[in-house]
Amino acid sequence: MAATRRPIALTAAVATAAALGATVFALPALAADGPAAGGAAAAAPTLELKDGTLEWGVKESFRKYLASSFSGGKITVKDGATQAPDNGVFTFGGGKGTYDTATHGTETAFGGDVNFYAHGGVLDITLSDVKLATTGTGGAITVDVTTPQGTRDDVKFAALDLSAVKPGRGEGGAMVFKDIPATLTKAGSEAFDGQYK
Secondary structure: OOOOEEEEEEEEOOOOOHHHOOOOOOOOOOOOOOOOHHHOOOOOOEEEEEEEEEEEOOOHHHHHHHHOOOOOOEEEEEOOOEEOOOOOOEEEEEEEEEEEOOOOOEEEEOOOEEEEEEHHHOEEEEEEEEEEEEEOOEEEEEEEEEEOOEEEEEEEEEEEEOOOOOEEEOHHHOEEEEEEEEEEOHHHHHHOOOOOO
């Protein structure tokens, strides 16, 4: 069965690079005004990312299933995560990380947890320690997955495809990447006992 792609939106208040026109934050000062010792060019700076948000639905059909009377399910968000009205997507805030101006790669960690519970506790999954990393036209969302059997750290839960995604501007000059296709990975599927491919 082909993998299903789900759109997500990544909003990161970042000073990405002068070439992208971001002017939210100042570039950090370089260690020297000219070439580094020995005549080598200074390395491209790594910028700090802060106040980022990640809007991610995880899996819409799963959210709908939990809302059905059959499952007796519920979704609980905590520690800064929120859920949009009408069983909508989740927002993980407080994003902090780095942006590499040479490679355009990002690494950002977000706050907030989401718990999926159904069937009297037979299904009990918490996603926490949400991180997003990108490099080139790809990337991944990793999470810690906690079930009654224990916690698995840094599970590569969803693969991202940024090949057709163009940055835009958000509130306060934030750099916004919308509708990034996200595909559940094999490890992500295993968190759902293989119910989703």
